[in-house]
Structure formats: structure tokens, C-alpha cells
Amino acid sequence: MSLWWWLLARIVAALLAGLLAGLPFGHPAAGVALVASVVVARLLYLLRTTQRWLRGLSGAEAPEASGAWGELISLIARLQRRKQYHKRRLMRLLRELRRSTAAIPDGVVVLNPQGEILWFNRMAARLLHLRSRTDVGMRIENLMRQPEFIRYLRSGDYALPVLVTASVDADVWLQIHLVPYGDGQSLMLVRDVTRAQRLEAMRKDFVANASHELRSPLTVIAGYLETLGQDLDLDPALAAPIAEMRRQSTRMTGIIEDLLSLSRLEASGDAAERTPINVVSMLEHLRRDLVARLGQGASVQVEAASTAWLLGDEAQIHSAFANLVDNAAKYTPQGGAITLRWTSDTAGGHFSVQDTGIGIGPEHIPRLTERFYRVDPGRSRATGGSGLGLAIVKHVLQRHGATLEITSNEGRGSIFSCHFPDDRLVTESKLPQTRGAHD
Numbered sequence: 507m508s509l510w511w512w513l514l515a516r517i518v519a520a521l522l523a524g525l526l527a528g529l530p531f532g533h534p535a536a537g538v539a540l541v542a543s544v545v546v547a548r549l550l551y552l553l554r555t556t557q558r559w560l561r562g563l564s565g566a567e568a569p570e571a572s573g574a575w576g577e578l579i580s581l582i583a584r585l586q587r588r589k590q591y592h593k594r595r596l597m598r599l600l601r602e603l604r605r606s607t608a609a610i611p612d613g614v615v616v617l618n619p620q621g622e623i624l625w626f627n628r629m630a631a632r633l634l635h636l637r638s639r640t641d642v643g644m645r646i647e648n649l650m651r652q653p654e655f656i657r658y659l660r661s662g663d664y665a666l667p668v669l670v671t672a673s674v675d676a677d678v679w680l681q682i683h684l685v686p687y688g689d690g691q692s693l694m695l696v697r698d699v700t701r702a703q704r705l706e707a708m709r710k711d712f713v714a715n716a717s718h719e720l721r722s723p724l725t726v727i728a729g730y731l732e733t734l735g736q737d738l739d740l741d742p743a744l745a746a747p748i749a750e751m752r753r754q755s756t757r758m759t760g761i762i763e764d765l766l767s768l769s770r771l772e773a774s775g776d777a778a779e780r781t782p783i784n785v786v787s788m789l790e791h792l793r794r795d796l797v798a799r800l801g802q803g804a805s806v807q808v809e810a811a812s813t814a815w816l817l818g819d820e821a822q823i824h825s826a827f828a829n830l831v832d833n834a835a836k837y838t839p840q841g842g843a844i845t846l847r848w849t850s851d852t853a854g855g856h857f858s859v860q861d862t863g864i865g866i867g868p869e870h871i872p873r874l875t876e877r878f879y880r881v882d883p884g885r886s887r888a889t890g891g892s893g894l895g896l897a898i899v900k901h902v903l904q905r906h907g908a909t910l911e912i913t914s915n916e917g918r919g920s921i922f923s924c925h926f927p928d929d930r931l932v933t934e935s936k937l938p939q940t941r942g943a944h945d
């Protein structure tokens with residue numbers, strides 16, 4: 507029999523006993539009422555002691571009770587013990603987690619959906635000069651006012667980190683990466699990259715200085731070689747080596763000029779200027795130059811489906827487009843065709859160079875814009891390539907918010923496309939009267 511039936515039976519038995527005890531006195535109902543009052547009083551007493559115990563008023567000891575009530579109390583006690591065990595485990599885990607995140611060598615800041623600071627570790631406090639007593643609950647935007655950071659925070663695009671200088675020390679470089687999680691919260695990871703930045707700056711300076719220093723002696727050598735090459739009294743045995751030396755010095759000059767162009771691009775800040783450029787006319791010039799170089803028989807087409815002008819740095823855009831056109835010519839055998847295209851749509855402007863040349867294997871495509879990367883170094887050298895052309899193109903496009911897309915079929919030809927964002931396009935009718943670019 508279950509405990510509840512047992513309790514019921516006992517209560518019914520007690521009430522019956524009360525009824526029987528009342529009968530001899532002629533008041534059976536009074537006997538039942540008396541027993542019922544005792545039962546209710548006992549239940550009330552147990553209820554009260556249980557309630558006080560649950561509230562923690564009478565210490566940790568559970569009230570003494572037997573039967574169904576005792577089972578109820580032991581069930582509650584078991585639930586409570588289990589809860590306390592889980593709570594202790596959770597607290598231990600939380601402590602471990604806090605201790606480990608506090609010890610991470612990078613700064614970690616937890617932000618709520620409103621961008622207010624919920625928690626940060628010791629390194630974040632050191633790098634961002636945060637104080638736990640005053641800064642928890644503050645909006646991160648109010649504590650970090652660097653424009654690059656504010657732009658990054660509001661952009662909503664957190665795929666890549668952003669680089670900022672520390673607010674109190676402009677020599678300290680911080681890399682900040684926002685990682686959204688949960689319901690709009692985000693984790694802000696902060697890393698001190700001052701050392702890496704200094705090394706990068708040293709590398710850039712070194713390349714720029716070395717290229718600059720090499721330029722003058724090379725100009726002298728190239729000058730003498732040119733004079734020697736034109737000397738009619740020159741020993742014929744020397745003619746071939748001197749011609750080769752002239753070719754090599756021209757190549758070296760090309761490499762140095764490209765290195766200097768890259769250094770200038772790297773030193774010229776973030777976004778390129780926004781001078782209106784007549785792309786259609788630029789493509790016509792490029793076509794004419796190429797035909798002049800390749801000969802009248804060369805098949806070079808311009809397909810301009812758009813008359814939109816591009817807002818950018820004209821010299822840089824010209825250098826990037828000319829590099830792509832040069833490559834198409836270099837890697838397309840005689841009899842091939844080269845097409846320059848300019849189109850625009852809602853996504854923006856698209857310039858592409860298509861050739862019917864040797865093409866590129868798919869394994870090389872992701873690495874083409876690396877400095878000095880060549881698919882076939884021998885061939886590139888023979889055509890006078892510096893291996894820096896596409897690196898320059900990539901830098902120029904980056905500064906214009908544009909991307910480079912390369913599609914190629916080995917043996918069939920390649921298409922190099924530059925995609926410019928819509929905000930860099932302007933229709934001719936909307937051009938300001940006093941424009942800086944000529945057509």
C-alpha cells in the first residue's frame with residue numbers, strides 16, 4: 507500500500523475512533539471534530555516546520571517526520587542536495603573559466619547588445635586603461651574614441667580585425683577583433699601588435715631605402731652600357747654580352763621602379779583620392795599604346811558598355827590597368843586576341859582584360875598577387891617581368907575599395923577583372939564643372 511493510502515487510512519481510523527469515543531457521551535460529532543482538529547493541527551505544525559526549514563530559518567536540519575510527510579521532506583532534501591551539488595560544480599567551473607580568461611595574454615572584453623561592458627580581463631584593463639569600478643556598464647564607444655574603431659564597431663562587418671593606436675600612447679598599436687555570439691553580445695579581443703607593426707615599418711623603410719639607393723648607380727651603369735652599345739668601333743665579340751647586360755639592367759630598373767611604386771602605395775594611407783577618371787578614354791589610350799607596341803595586325807578590342815566615370819587616383823588606376831594589359835600582351839602568343847571591357851551595374855563598375863593566351867593553372871591563381879610569384883619564372887624573366895605587377899594591381903585596387911577576380915583556362919586564356927564599388931562611380935552628367943581629371 508502506498509504511503510498516501512496509509513495516511514488516509516490512519517486519518518479515517520482516527521476519525522472513526524473519535525466517533526466511537528464520542529458515542530458513550532452522546533456526542534459522536536464532537537469526538538470526530540476533536541480528532542479532526544488534532545489532525546489539522548499536526549498537519550499545520552508540519553507545514554510550518556517544513557516551510558521554516560525551506561526558508562533556512564531553522565538551520566540545515568530537516569524536520570523529523572514519518573510516513574508520507576517524511577517522504578515529501580526527504581524528496582525535497584534530496585532535490586536540494588542535488589541543486590547544491592550542481593551549484594558548487596557550476597561555481598567551480600565559472601571560477602576556473604574566469605581564472606583562465608584572466609590569464610589569457612590577450613585582452614578580452616565582454617559587451618552586451620547595447621555595446622556596454624559586462625566584464626573584462628586584466629590584460630584588457632592594461633591595454634585599454636579600463637577600471638573595473640567605473641568602466642563596467644559604460645558603452646565601449648565612450649571609452650574608445652579612435653575613429654577607425656568607431657567605424658569598425660558601426661560597420662557590423664567583423665570578419666577581420668581592425669588596427670588602432672592606443673588612446674593614451676600613439677606608439678602602441680592594438681589589433682581589435684569583435685566576435686559576436688549569443689543574442690547580440692560580443693567578445694572583443696585586444697592584442698598588442700606594436701612589435702609586429704614596428705618590424706613591418708622597418709621592412710617597408712628598408713625596401714624603400716634600398717630601392718632608392720640602388721636607383722642612382724643603376725642609372726649610371728645603364729647610361730654607360732647604352733653608350734657602349736652604340737659604339738661602332740666596339741669589338742664584335744663584346745656586342746652580345748653588352749646587349750645582354752643592357753637587357754638585364756633594364757629589367758633591374760623595372761624591378762626597382764616597381765618596388766618604389768609599391769612602397770609609395772603602402773605609404774599613402776588608406777583610401778585613394780576621388781578624382782573623376784574617364785575610363786572609356788583611358789581604355790582607348792591603352793589600346794592605342796598596345797597596338798603601337800604589338801604592330802597593326804594585333805587584335806586589341808575595347809568594349810565599353812558603360813560611360814560611367816570612376817572616382818579614384820588617375821595615375822594609380824592607369825598603372826594598374828596598364829599592368830593587366832601588359833600581362834595580357836606578354837602571355838598571349840602572336841595571333842591571339844585581347845579585349846578590354848568596362849561595364850557597370852547596381853553592384854558597381856567592372857573593368858576586365860580578357861586574353862586568348864597561355865592561361866594559368868588553378869593552383870597558381872590564389873598566389874598570383876604575391877610579390878615575385880611567377881607561374882613560370884623562366885618565361886617571366888624572358889618577357890622582362892618584375893613579378894611585382896599584380897602585387898601593385900592588388901594594392902591599387904585595395905586603396906579604391908575594389909577587388910581583383912582572376913579566371914583562367916590553361917592553354918585557352920585568362921580574364922582579370924577589377925570590381926569597383928558603386929560609390930566610386932559617377933555619371934558624366936553629374937560631374938562637377940571644375941573637374942580635376944582630363945579625358
Ligand code: ADP
Pocket residue numbers: 829833834836837861863864865866874879880881882886887890891892893894895896897920
Ligand atoms: P610578371 O612581371 O612576372 O608578369 P606579375 O605580378 O604581373 O609579374 O604576374 C605574376 C605572374 O602571373 C606572371 O609571372 C605570370 O606567370 C602570371 N600571369 C599574369 N598575367 C597573366 C596572363 N594574362 N596570362 C597568363 N599568366 C599571367
